[in-house]
Amino acid sequence: MAAAATARSGFRRMFSISAFSPPKPPTPPPKADPSPNLFxxxxxxxxxxxxxKEAFAKFGEVIHARVVTDRVTGFSKGFGFVRYATVEDAAKGIEGMDGKVCFILSYHFCC
Structure with a gap:
């Protein structure tokens, strides 16, 4: 009888709810500091x-702009970087260009 009682108490300890704690809710990542650099x-x-550079200069002073290109073809890889003089100009650039579908060509804009 003692063996059965020991086995039952061990079984209870193994599957005890108190031994497990619920997972902590994920914490959201911290907000990034404002930056004049845009991807x-x-x-x-x-x-x-x-x-x-010309397209983003409508919204503020652009210090540097660069389109990443394929080495073989010389065409854009579909992304680039723009650096504004101030964080405020960068915010205007984000607001002005966010979600726009543009085909930015040299000296020709189709927006």
């Missing part, structure tokens, strides 16, 4: 650096 995606493969 731009969704560019046409014909987008040039000059075209990118």
């Amino acid at each position: 731009i995606s969704g560019l046409s493969k014909r987008t040039t650096t000059d075209g990118l």
Whole structure:
């Protein structure tokens, strides 16, 4: 009888709810500090650096712009970077260009 009682108490300890704690809810990642540097995606493969700079210059002073290109073809890989003079200009650029479908070509804009 003692063996059966020991076995039952061991069984209870093994499957005791108190031994497990519920998982903690995930914490959201901290907000990023504002930055004048922007990552731009969704560019046409014909987008040039000059075209990118000209398109974003409508919203503030662009210090630097660069379209990442394929080494073999020379065409855009579909993304680039823009650096504004101030965080405020960058915020205007984000607001002005966010969600727009643009084919930024050198000296020609189709938006």
